[in-house]
Amino acid sequence: MNEPVLRASHLTRIYGSGRTAVRAVDDVSLTIPPGELVIVMGPSGSGKTTLLSMLGGLLRPTSGEVVINGTVITELDEDRLPVVRALEIGFIFQAFNLLDALTVEENILFPARLREGGVAAARPRAKELMSRLGLAHRRCALPRTLSGGEKQRVAIARALINEPKLILADEPTGNLDSRTGQEVLMILHDIARDEGRAVVLVTHDPRVEDMADRILWLEDGHLRDRNEVHHWARDPVCGMKVDEWTATLISEHEGQRYFFCSPRCKARFDAAPGEWTGG
Amino acid sequence: MFLWAWKSLFSQRSTLLGSSLGIAGAFILVLFFDAVFRGESEQIVAYPEHMNPDVWVMQAGVGNMHMASSYIWDWKMDVIAAMPEVERVTPILYFANIVEARGSKLFAFVVGLPSGEHRAGPWEMSAGRRITGKGEAVIPAVLSRITGIGIGDTMRITDHDFRVVGLSRGTYSSANPVIFVTLDDLADILSAEGTYSYLLVDAKEGVSPKQLAEGIRRTVEKVNVLTTEELVANDFGLAMQMGVEIIFMMTMICSALAALIVGFSAYSLVARKQRELAIVKALGGRRGALVGSVVLQAVIVALLGYLLAVVFALLVIPQVPLLVPQLSLVVSIGDILQMGVVALLVAVIGAVIPASLVLRLDPALAYQV
Numbered sequence: 039m040n041e042p043v044l045r046a047s048h049l050t051r052i053y054g055s056g057r058t059a060v061r062a063v064d065d066v067s068l069t070i071p072p073g074e075l076v077i078v079m080g081p082s083g084s085g086k087t088t089l090l091s092m093l094g095g096l097l098r099p100t101s102g103e104v105v106i107n108g109t110v111i112t113e114l115d116e117d118r119l120p121v122v123r124a125l126e127i128g129f130i131f132q133a134f135n136l137l138d139a140l141t142v143e144e145n146i147l148f149p150a151r152l153r154e155g156g157v158a159a160a161r162p163r164a165k166e167l168m169s170r171l172g173l174a175h176r177r178c179a180l181p182r183t184l185s186g187g188e189k190q191r192v193a194i195a196r197a198l199i200n201e202p203k204l205i206l207a208d209e210p211t212g213n214l215d216s217r218t219g220q221e222v223l224m225i226l227h228d229i230a231r232d233e234g235r236a237v238v239l240v241t242h243d244p245r246v247e248d249m250a251d252r253i254l255w256l257e258d259g260h261l262r263d264r265n266e267v268h269h270w271a272r273d274p275v276c277g278m279k280v281d282e283w284t285a286t287l288i289s290e291h292e293g294q295r296y297f298f299c300s301p302r303c304k305a306r307f308d309a310a311p312g313e314w315t316g317g
Numbered sequence: 318m319f320l321w322a323w324k325s326l327f328s329q330r331s332t333l334l335g336s337s338l339g340i341a342g343a344f345i346l347v348l349f350f351d352a353v354f355r356g357e358s359e360q361i362v363a364y365p366e367h368m369n370p371d372v373w374v375m376q377a378g379v380g381n382m383h384m385a386s387s388y389i390w391d392w393k394m395d396v397i398a399a400m401p402e403v404e405r406v407t408p409i410l411y412f413a414n415i416v417e418a419r420g421s422k423l424f425a426f427v428v429g430l431p432s433g434e435h436r437a438g439p440w441e442m443s444a445g446r447r448i449t450g451k452g453e454a455v456i457p458a459v460l461s462r463i464t465g466i467g468i469g470d471t472m473r474i475t476d477h478d479f480r481v482v483g484l485s486r487g488t489y490s491s492a493n494p495v496i497f498v499t500l501d502d503l504a505d506i507l508s509a510e511g512t513y514s515y516l517l518v519d520a521k522e523g524v525s526p527k528q529l530a531e532g533i534r535r536t537v538e539k540v541n542v543l544t545t546e547e548l549v550a551n552d553f554g555l556a557m558q559m560g561v562e563i564i565f566m567m568t569m570i571c572s573a574l575a576a577l578i579v580g581f582s583a584y585s586l587v588a589r590k591q592r593e594l595a596i597v598k599a600l601g602g603r604r605g606a607l608v609g610s611v612v613l614q615a616v617i618v619a620l621l622g623y624l625l626a627v628v629f630a631l632l633v634i635p636q637v638p639l640l641v642p643q644l645s646l647v648v649s650i651g652d653i654l655q656m657g658v659v660a661l662l663v664a665v666i667g668a669v670i671p672a673s674l675v676l677r678l679d680p681a682l683a684y685q686v
């Protein structure tokens with residue numbers, strides 16, 4: 039079997055202490071081989087971002103271990119982590135996180151300083167990525183002149199510039215309209231399939247289910263495999279069956295979560311929740 | 318990384334410009350005060366420098382002119398004049414006192430000249446004529462402009478009245494405007510018949526000032542003999558000494574101010590760019606490089622301020638005396654260079670707190686939406 043790109047064992051992260059402590063991620067273990075596209079789903083606040091930050095070496099776990107390509111990154115100090123972040127991992131964020139003052143090409147080349155040969159050696163790769171992602175004509179543009187889809191494609195090119203074996207994407211389509219989002223998801227899918235990179239993708243988008251090798255469900259900091267549990271809910275307004283995992287229309291009422299099939303049902307519920315909950 | 322630091326800084330032009338202007342303001346203050354003191358100091362030695370005899374002879378124990386008093390017997394002049402090395406001796410009487418003109422009182426150097434003798438000044442006239450007899454005075458043209466006393470007007474030195482007959486150029490500073498009267502008048506005022514204050518001695522061809530000074534020392538007792546260079550150095554040193562402490566204080570205060578401005582602007586840049594800095598960290602930005610880029614930004618801000626101040630000092634300060642004639646300002650290149658070093662120090666000091674903020678910044682911030 040292939041050496042896993044990522045192995046996380048018993049990851050726990052507790053924010054705060056004492057009475058106000060929050061177990062954002064609770065004893066999560068995870069192994070991802072090369073080329074696998076893993077999707078992490080879960081309600082807002084379930085710890086997805088916290089988990090991804092720890093996998094990428096941006097956040098230290100309270101306990102547990104992360105191993106990337108054989109390196110135990112949870113044991114590295116602040117001086118050695120940057121190289122791992124730059125060379126082993128490609129980050130893609132919901133907010134794109136481009137550097138405002140730099141052009142498209144400069145943004146893409148930014149992580150290349152730490153790799154062998156530096157920025158100069160990475161130029162051909164940047165050029166290839168720009169043409170593959172349809173950015174060639176925006177090479178010298180500044181981020182503020184780009185559309186959301188273009189920004190995210192620049193961010194993807196930047197994540198790929200050092201050819202990392204692991205891509206971590208936290209809701210990369212969250213700020214995009216659904217068509218552009220679909221495009222971005224397809225690109226990520228191709229990256230995993232064609233280039234053999236492991237991709238961990240956090241998303242709410244139900245359309246990704248088909249393209250994922252594995253779907254993980256995170257809830258209250260615990261990780262569960264999608265195939266082990268079914269989470270069917272009933273739309274309280276129209277009575278339709280709704281998948282809790284992929285539902286994006288959610289309302290809370292008296293501590294209870296309700297899932298909806300359409301914005302129309304949600305709006306009707308929100309107007310007078312008591313009418314639909316029988317309370 | 319530095320490309321990013323550079324471009325980020327210049328993408329926030331108003332912050333950059335505002336901070337640089339503030340720093341420039343602080344540095345300009347220092348340069349201006351420095352120029353004032355230097356100008357004053359140079360003006361204080363204007364008289365001996367322009368007279369430029371080979372040597373000055375004065376009372377033993379006296380080593381300068383500014384605020385000094387010196388008396389030597391007139392026969393000593395005859396002894397010196399008779400020396401084979403000596404071409405010419407010009408005596409002056411000199412005292413520093415208050416003069417009254419049109420109700421205002423001014424501190425002045427009063428130089429008494431032998432009648433008809435021009436060796437001891439004034440060196441350049443701008444209006445009127447030189448003094449020819451008792452009761453006449455030549456005053457600085459600038460003094461005339463400030464006080465309104467013109468040619469034909471009367472001024473009073475102690476209990477003697479003088480009529481202004483001419484205006485001289487280059488003889489004004491607020492610490493010592495030089496007024497010329499006759500030797501006889503000044504001898505009256507000082508009750509100093511039979512004495513002189515300083516002798517301006519010119520050597521024969523082929524005799525160096527040093528040789529001349531040596532010769533006079535051997536021949537005449539109880540006098541001090543200095544070359545013009547030495548006398549000027551003494552007076553200039555004294556004058557600068559009076560200013561040095563004030564300039565030092567000004568420099569310290571203004572440098573602290575500049576460091577504060579640098580620190581504040583670097584801090585606000587860092588605070589505003591927290592998210593980008595977190596992204597840079599997340600993308601593998603190293604601690605050294607992050608600190609380096611903060612320092613780079615601080616250095617750019619400080620140097621820009623410094624350059625603005627230098628341009629101001631070189632272009633504007635020399636124009637000030639045209640508007641305000643009583644100020645004589647001298648910009649010193651040495652002091653400007655010194656300030657460049659101060660600017661660099663200021664930048665580094667200003668960058669300390671922002672740099673530590675950057676080091677503590679949480680890269681996970683990049684994930685926040």
Ligand SMILES: Nc1ncnc2c1ncn2[C@@H]1O[C@H](COP(=O)(O)OP(=O)(O)O)[C@@H](O)[C@H]1O
Binds near residue numbers: 062082084085086089
């Ligand atoms: N820096 C933090 N300090 C304290 N609590 C935090 C912090 N970040 C996240 N949390 C808490 O941890 C839990 C998980 O958050 P997060 O990982 O952002 O979830 P998700 O990305 O799934 O929405 C939430 O309850 C959130 O309030």
Ligand SMILES: [Mg+2]
Binds near residue numbers: 086087088208
């Ligand atoms: Mg999140």
